[in-house]
Amino acid sequence: MDVVTIDFETYYDKDYSLKKMTTEAYIRNPLFEVIGVGVKINDGPTDWYSGSNPKSFLSSFDYSKAAILCHNTAFDGAILSWKYGIKPRLWLDTLSMARPLHSVTVGGSLAALATYYNLGKKGDEVVAAQGKRREEFTDEEMERYARYCINDVDLTYALFQKLKNKFPVKELVVIDQTIRMFTEPCIQLDTPLLEKHLNDISTRKQELLASVSVDRNSLMSNDMFAVALQSLGVVPPTKISPRTGQETWAFAKTDKAMTDLLNHPDERVQALVSARLGTKSTIEETRTKAFIEISQRGSLPIMLNYYGAHTGRFSGGDKINLQNLPSRGNNKIRQALKAPQYSKIIACDSAQIEARLVAWVAGQEDLVQAFREKRDVYSEFASEVYGRTITKADKIERFVGKTCVLGLGYGMGAEKFRRTLEIGQAGISVKIDLNEAERIVRLYRQKNWKIVEFWNLCGYALTAMTQGGSGSIRGILKYDADGIVLPNGFRIQYAALRATSNGFEYVSEGRSYRNYINAKLTGQPHSIAWTKIYGGKVTENIVQALAAIVIREQMAAVGKKYKVAFQVHDEIIVVAGNADADHAERYLTEVMSTPPQWAPDLPVACESGQADNYGDT
DNA sequence: ACCTGTACGTA
């Protein structure tokens, strides 16, 4: 397949810039202008075009059988697709490729990657391009800009040559799908619904504010809210910050002392606390506003980071994080995401994928078997806890069982377990004392002793990894000093992993890692944030990484026949025409009911639905 | 303009 490497240079100024706005808003803005574009076909010489009709220049090549390669292809690809209607057979992206291979150690910029691979130096943009329209460049300036752009194209192509040999083809297909979510948007936004929703939220918030005697600032500011509580004779609750160890206000909706105040005998206190909790979350409002703005420009391009988490999960991008849309309380924003005309949105989510994977990877065979027989494992564990048969009808008891299966598999302790039950979910909250919590945790660990053993195996792996050793966890996952090898060949990497007096720690954030390395090279002292790591957490990381692989393989399979609109960790969302919708749903569920090749004995299951909008699936 | 801590939404 021909590889065409492309890089756009576009107009920007102080305010109209990618630093200040989203990629979607930037490209759709009336100020958008292509200054020039560099194009390289395979390893041929890079061509530069800076005329008034990039479309005709670009369209001289047939991309329908070619791959287009860029660094940050969401940007250049969106220009190609939205402005010129160019949609290649395959999108390639060196930014996406760098993430799984280098974790946080190199950084995603073309400059850093080019230096790392000794490909040459990325040029400084010598032209004073800010605020300058294409026609305002002198010939000499434009020539310098061309050299800069051509160098970037050549570096991107050279970088791809380095990365491609380490990269599974299946994963390239997933990168292509991820780019297409942005470059070929299909979700439509329901502007009237969003506007009504925004109006409703604003009204509700105003009513809340009107019910108390203080203003919005007094609710939003911790210190001012404390004063407001004191003025009603309440001692503001405090707690010790887990992060800093310092005393801080306990004003979160998960702080029991705070929610207790909702039942305070003084109704003014109830109203004040209720107003604070209702005002503090702004996510509905800000998100709705953002969607309204996008809806005025067009359909919804979806930006996901292909390998956002170090476990391989996707993460959200371009300011709209589609992976944390409210769903429990209010479904309105999801309902505003509509299928195109004469089409349906089909959503399918993998059932208890992480619980199944932890049982499978640890060899907890009785639990795997229970999933295989489609038994209700939450009710079954609850039956053990309560010493009597629990069914789906026993909502509270089953909730306890569910919390055990989902939480206790990664080493959660009794106190946190007790609190998790108390905080509750979906209107169910369960109060137990610490002794009872300890009994349940012990029971879980006795019954699922293979999972406990797996934590220990992961702990041994950490020890070996810090000592430069290698080995395997249950013959399933090899590891060495560079990390734990996953079934797709990628690694879970723990940068700068080291043993401490009571465990292990690593550097999880890129800038910290590079500060740490620089400090080591120069002998300078450094103070960076270390992230703790231990057997139970490695177990969770492995399970999350395996689940991410399962869903990416499923995405690639589904994508052969249908348009994958986006994904949310264990859920795949497809758009298909009305006539195809039932077929698509059947195919989607079939794919998501098929175990991966590397775990043919893993029982997987899924649940699906279709509707005109995402919220009703 | 940027940084840190906290909170809160999802999985």
Add this chain to the structure above:
DNA sequence: CGTACGTACAGGTT
């Protein structure tokens, strides 16, 4: 020793 994210906001520093 549940974990993985991204964003908004407050309150501080540069």
